[in-house]
Amino acid sequence: MSAPIVKGWCPGAHRPMLSGDGLVVRVRPFRAELTAEQALALCDLARRFGSGALDLTSRANLQIRGVDAEDHPALLAALDALGLIDADPAVEAHRNILMAPDWAKGDLTHRLHDALLTTLPRLPDLPGKMGFALDIGTEAWLQAASADFRFEIGTTGLILRADGAEGGRPVTEATAMAALVEMAAWFVDTGGLRAGRMARHLQTGSALPADWQVAPPRPASAPVEPGPASIGTILGAPFGALDAAALSKLIRDSGATHLRLMTDRLFLLRGARVTEAEGFVTGPGDPAMRAHACPGAPYCPQASIETRPLAMRLAATARTDHTVPLHVSGCAKGCAHPRAAAITLVGRDGRFDLVKDGAPWDAPHAAGLDPRTITDLEDL
Structure with a gap:
């Protein structure tokens, strides 16, 4: 089997990516939130132009799957009418x-988001996978999420931290965007484009200025779990998979006013109290939220084997409530969880390689495992 093709960019609305079931069209809702009307319309578009399947990504975006190429212009026009995409494809591609x-x-958070939108066109042309985190809520929820430039709360107040650095640079709301422009320019000027991501660039030995690392961020908060929240209900989507018809029914039945997207395959229904929702996780500790798995074969042309049936079966055997020890990946790219996990199973030529405490591209501890013989996570 040949090595997986790493695109180096994420699909977008203007620039979809071809997968095994058609085009994948990514929608980046502004402020990670849709009104109930926008969410219902998006579900209708997923059924009209796609396969009726949506993905909730690790970066709190939504993807419409199974779109035919000839339908893409009409879908794009509909998304534009809903106010869900940027007019400029270059801005949309970098609005992570x-x-x-x-x-x-x-x-x-709201004010810095809007300031960042006006700053994006002033930044150098960064790699498509680079992103930004506004982790300045009441707790530090986003430290484990994928982002390269991080606005956080540190010992001195607001800081800008380069991903991979132990400390950040103290800033104010007034100086935050100028500091971001300076850090992005430093990344490009010091050869960061070759690395592609900030943490990888720092690992190669590129040294940040000393005064950009003086303020450590506050400790990470405990993982968020599905259940009641102060402004609504948090629900989980196993493997990030959302059935458009089921989501539409959930929004209508719950009376939610907004749909807010979160990391870790979670979403918040604002203004709603939900205790049961078929196809979604409504409470903590559900085995379905303990594992990561990409769509696998036949949905991804780089995967040679199904992933999610095995991930679901093994997740039920895990004896842990709050961590995600398992990742089942269709290939070595590891799209669903591009980092280390306690147990990673990597598809190769119709079987799985086993990686312990590593990432999908690391050397395996065992190779060529038949999925029918993998029955208990604790035995791996």
């Missing part, structure tokens, strides 16, 4: 912004 899940209208 993670929001603190408890942001409120007019607060610092």
